[in-house]
Amino acid sequence: GQQLNQSPQSMFIQEGEDVSMNCTSSSIFNTWLWYKQDPGEGPVLLIALYKAGELTSNGRLTAQFGITRKDSFLNISASIPSDVGIYFCAGLEYGNQFYFGTGTSLTVIP
Amino acid sequence: EAQVTQNPRYLITVTGKKLTVTCSQNMNHEYMSWYRQDPGLGLRQIYYSMNVEVTDKGDVPEGYKVSRKEKRNFPLILESPSPNQTSLYFCASSRGDFYEQYFGPGTRLTVT
Numbered sequence: 645g646q647q648l649n650q651s652p653q654s655m656f657i658q659e660g661e662d663v664s665m666n667c668t669s670s671s672i673f674n675t676w677l678w679y680k681q682d683p684g685e686g687p688v689l690l691i692a693l694y695k696a697g698e699l700t701s702n703g704r705l706t707a708q709f710g711i712t713r714k715d716s717f718l719n720i721s722a723s724i725p726s727d728v729g730i731y732f733c734a735g736l737e738y739g740n741q742f743y744f745g746t747g748t749s750l751t752v753i754p
Numbered sequence: 755e756a757q758v759t760q761n762p763r764y765l766i767t768v769t770g771k772k773l774t775v776t777c778s779q780n781m782n783h784e785y786m787s788w789y790r791q792d793p794g795l796g797l798r799q800i801y802y803s804m805n806v807e808v809t810d811k812g813d814v815p816e817g818y819k820v821s822r823k824e825k826r827n828f829p830l831i832l833e834s835p836s837p838n839q840t841s842l843y844f845c846a847s848s849r850g851d852f853y854e855q856y857f858g859p860g861t862r863l864t865v866t
Contacts, residue, residue, distance in 0.1 A: 646813070677854070677855070684860075685859065686858055689855065692853070736853050740804060741802065742799050743799070743813070744796045746794060747796055
C-alpha cells in the first residue's frame, strides 16, 4: 500500500531551537494532517490542511500543504520540553482512505 | 466531554480465540476508522466507515471484520486472531466533511 516518506526519522535539539520536518508521497492527496503522539496515548491532531499551497499556524506550529499536493511540511518554532513526542503526517486520498508517515521522534534537550 | 473510547485497553489472548474491541464516540461523527500501529511502520488503516451500514477496507484489512450498526459504535472483530495481529490498535472518528480525526486511547493486543 501507499507509504508516506517522513523525515527526519528522529531529531535531538536544544530547547529554543526551531524544528522542521516533512512528508512526501508518490500520490496526490487532497488533505494533509499533522499529529503528535505522546507515549501511551493516541495521536492528537495539531493542524489540518485542505488546499494546495495552504499555510496554517497553530501557536508555535506552522504547516504547509505543498503545491504539488505530494508533500507537506511542519515547523515548530522556539521548541520547549513539552514538544517531545512523535510527530506523524497523514494524507487523505480521494476515496476516504488515510495513509500515515512513519513518524519523527523529537527530543528536546533543556 | 467529547471523546472516543475503546475497550479493553489491554488484552492478551491465544491464537484462534475470537475477540472484539469496542469503539464508541459521542461527537455524532459520520466517519470512523480503525488503525494498527507497529514499530517502524507507523499507523496503517484497517477499515473505515463513512456512515451507518457503510464500511470499506483500508490498507491492511486481512484478518479483521467491522460493523457499523449505529453511528456511535464501530467494533473491530478478530474472528481467529494470530500472533502477527499483536499490535497497538486505535479507533478514530471525524465529521464526514472535515477529516480532522480524533483518536481513542488505544488497545494493546497480544496474541500468543
